[in-house]
Amino acid sequence: MSQLQQNRNLLKTLPLQIADLLAEQIAEGRPMPGDRLRETELASTYGVSRATVREALRLLELRGLVTIRPQRGACVTQLSxxxxxxxxxxxxxxxxxxxxxxxxxxxxxxxxxxxxxxxxxxxxxxxxxxxxxxxxxxxxxxxxxxxxxxxxxxxxxxxxxxxxxxxxxxxxxxxxxxxxxxxxxxxxxxxxxxxxxxxxxxxxxxxxxxxxxxxxxxxxxxx
Incomplete structure (x- = not known):
């Protein structure tokens, strides 16, 4: 949670803060295109609820960085x-x-x-x-x-x-x-x-x- 606290911006919601951090990591190639993004692991990493992570992933999907498929979860979108x-x-x-x-x-x-x-x-x-x-x-x-x-x-x-x-x-x-x-x-x-x-x-x-x-x-x- 420390990284999240260091980047905290009162004008941003918690899901948006997490989405921005994940977007930076995706830009750096970690995770890679095609890699799974598991809600449970991310919730544990950032010390937040799975619902918060789920909303962050939806924001990344709107940016085209994440693909969410029913029953299969989220993964980093392939380069296109x-x-x-x-x-x-x-x-x-x-x-x-x-x-x-x-x-x-x-x-x-x-x-x-x-x-x-x-x-x-x-x-x-x-x-x-x-x-x-x-x-x-x-x-x-x-x-x-x-x-x-x-x-x-x-x-x-x-x-x-x-x-x-x-x-x-x-x-x-x-x-x-x-x-x-x-x-x-x-x-x-x-x-x-x-x-x-x-x-x-x-x-x-x-x-x-x-x-x-x-x-x-x-x-x-x-x-």
């Missing part, structure tokens, strides 16, 4: 080429819109924040976990700059669903270097108030990440 294309199609459209709006609106103070965030990405290029975290936070910041709460909410919700794919897409130093170069172009376009270039660059970043996941999936499961 169709899901990858579907998720990244929506993701690319949303983040490109966010960057376009941010380029139209960002102030000199926000420009400095973006430059600092870019530096954090560069400083953590050799640490996959830190790089992924800073990349996610940069997307969230750009979504906030867009000054569109509906868009920011969708971007945040989708990030929870895409965690394991993002980790795959940025797993190698080469992929992170390519990501950083595209981030440099995206942020440069935003700070120069070039909406169309900002949108195009961030769209390209999402597509690059999609293609990296597809490449890895084909390597793991060759046709």
């Amino acid at each position: 080429t169709k899901e990858i294309f579907d998720l990244y199609a929506v993701r690319a459209a949303m983040v490109s819109t966010a960057s376009r709006l941010a380029a139209e609106r960002c102030t000199p103070e926000e420009v400095e924040v973006l430059k600092n965030r870019l530096q954090l990405l560069a400083d953590n290029i050799d640490d996959a976990t830190a790089y992924i975290r800073h990349s996610r936070e940069t997307v969230e910041y750009i979504s906030a700059l867009a000054d569109n709460p509906i868009l920011a909410g969708y971007v945040s919700d989708m990030a929870k669903q895409m965690g394991r794919y993002v980790r795959i897409s940025l797993a190698t130093p080469e992929r992170r270097q390519r990501s950083l170069r595209t981030w440099e172009e995206t942020i440069d376009a935003i700070v120069r108030h070039d909406p169309e270039r900002a949108a195009a660059c961030h769209y390209r970043l999402a597509v690059q990440n999609r293609d990296a996941v597809l490449e890895e999936l084909s390597r793991i499961n060759p046709a």
Whole structure:
């Protein structure tokens, strides 16, 4: 229960807290796609009731991370080429819109924040976990700059669903270097108030990440 207490957020229900912790673990590859998620074991691990765990698993099912079958229980959803294309199609459209709006609106103070965030990405290029975290936070910041709460909410919700794919897409130093170069172009376009270039660059970043996941999936499961 200690990990749960350390991550406690009074704005989140207990099932949502557990769902978020499990989502992080799934993104890290533990448990693996296809692995069973047993209510009794999870309830014991987190010191909660099976009903609480059951609700957490339903939340993960809504995110597409868990599949629940009658009489068979829950398991981690298999990686899916169709899901990858579907998720990244929506993701690319949303983040490109966010960057376009941010380029139209960002102030000199926000420009400095973006430059600092870019530096954090560069400083953590050799640490996959830190790089992924800073990349996610940069997307969230750009979504906030867009000054569109509906868009920011969708971007945040989708990030929870895409965690394991993002980790795959940025797993190698080469992929992170390519990501950083595209981030440099995206942020440069935003700070120069070039909406169309900002949108195009961030769209390209999402597509690059999609293609990296597809490449890895084909390597793991060759046709």
